[in-house]
Amino acid sequence: MPLVEILQRFTAWCSGGKVGSRSANVQRSILRIASARFASYTKRQTAVIVCIVASLAYQSFPASAAPSATEIVERAENILWGQTLTADYEMTITTPTWSRTLMLQVRMDRPEKKSFVRITAPAKDAGIASLRIASEMWNYIPSIERTVKIPPSMMLQPWLGSDFTNDDLVKESSILNDYTHRVISEKEIDGNDAYQIEVIPKPNAAVVWGKIIYSIRKNDFVPLKEEFYDERGELIRVLIYSNFRAMGGRTIPTQWEMQPLNKVGKRTTVIVKSASYDKPISADIFSLRNLNKKD
Numbered sequence: 012m013p014l015v016e017i018l019q020r021f022t023a024w025c026s027g028g029k030v031g032s033r034s035a036n037v038q039r040s041i042l043r044i045a046s047a048r049f050a051s052y053t054k055r056q057t058a059v060i061v062c063i064v065a066s067l068a069y070q071s072f073p074a075s076a077a078p079s080a081t082e083i084v085e086r087a088e089n090i091l092w093g094q095t096l097t098a099d100y101e102m103t104i105t106t107p108t109w110s111r112t113l114m115l116q117v118r119m120d121r122p123e124k125k126s127f128v129r130i131t132a133p134a135k136d137a138g139i140a141s142l143r144i145a146s147e148m149w150n151y152i153p154s155i156e157r158t159v160k161i162p163p164s165m166m167l168q169p170w171l172g173s174d175f176t177n178d179d180l181v182k183e184s185s186i187l188n189d190y191t192h193r194v195i196s197e198k199e200i201d202g203n204d205a206y207q208i209e210v211i212p213k214p215n216a217a218v219v220w221g222k223i224i225y226s227i228r229k230n231d232f233v234p235l236k237e238e239f240y241d242e243r244g245e246l247i248r249v250l251i252y253s254n255f256r257a258m259g260g261r262t263i264p265t266q267w268e269m270q271p272l273n274k275v276g277k278r279t280t281v282i283v284k285s286a287s288y289d290k291p292i293s294a295d296i297f298s299l300r301n302l303n304k305k306d
Contacts, residue, residue: 080192080208084225086232088187090261093288095120100281104173107276113171118296125297128180130171139171141180142302148177151302158303167219174248174269174279186223189216197229200236204229233262246272259286 078086096119103112114132119125129140138153148161166178190210197206210223221242226235237250248271252264267281295301 080194080206081187083194083206083227083232084192084208084210085187087225087227087234090231090233090263092119092121093259094122095289095292096286097290097292098286099284101284102173102175103280103282104171105276105278105280111172118292120292120297123297126180127296127301136171140302141170141177142297142299144297149299149302158299163217174271174274174277175281186210186225189213189218190223192225195224200226203235205235231262234264248272258283259288261288 096117098117100115100117101112102115103110112133113130113136116129116131118127124143124145126143127140130136130138138151140151142149142151146163148166150159150161151157152159161177167176169175170177170180190212193209193211195207195209197204199205205226205228208225208227210225212218212220212222219241220239221244222240224236224238224240226237227233228235233255234252236252238246239248239250241247248269251268251270252266253268254266255262255264258265263283263286265283267283269279269281271277
């Protein structure tokens, strides 16, 4: 069989699409014919054939395009929050002189831009709750039976003395919609190959951070770290994700530690105790009536 026909058969096989899309018998037949013919060629002729075949194979099976920076961030955010989230968190606030631990119930509907958080323990704090609907947020303080609307200027204030802000807690600003994204490097972080994404606010976005560097594990898009910079380019705080394990049908970081760099010895640690994703949540949860509910 002429060499041209061998290459024609190989090309026809490749044009069928993915490797394995042709039958096993056809694949074996082509390889058997090619092997028999190669035996009669000189080393130089064989080398030329190998180069041609390799070129044809490369053109037939192009490498998958790498995900864009925005796609990487979107996958990481979906791992953390899903489309909806029902979860229980343990939050510990630590300072050089004291610490306190709170148990939280969290509900989130990302497409509807709604979030609800209620403290369930300790008893003296139980019932304190926060509700976000679109760009509006309210806090309920049961000890004084009062609902307080949080103005935009207060969204970046600490939530109950923690190192997470009101905005962090209810996700009022969106790292996907309010920022642009660019892959700036690929590096190893704590033994994990990671993308480093530079996240820059859009011109008219109502956000405070000058930029965020988001580190995301390459093999499964699990978040590893977020570094928050002010408008002058100074690193203000770091959020470190760790203790990765299966929960809610996915692998997530079950420990989040926020470290403010301008407050020595202060940190806030969140432990994810349980999480369920992408299941319907009653609209009644995201209401002022539920916010003011007394358990």
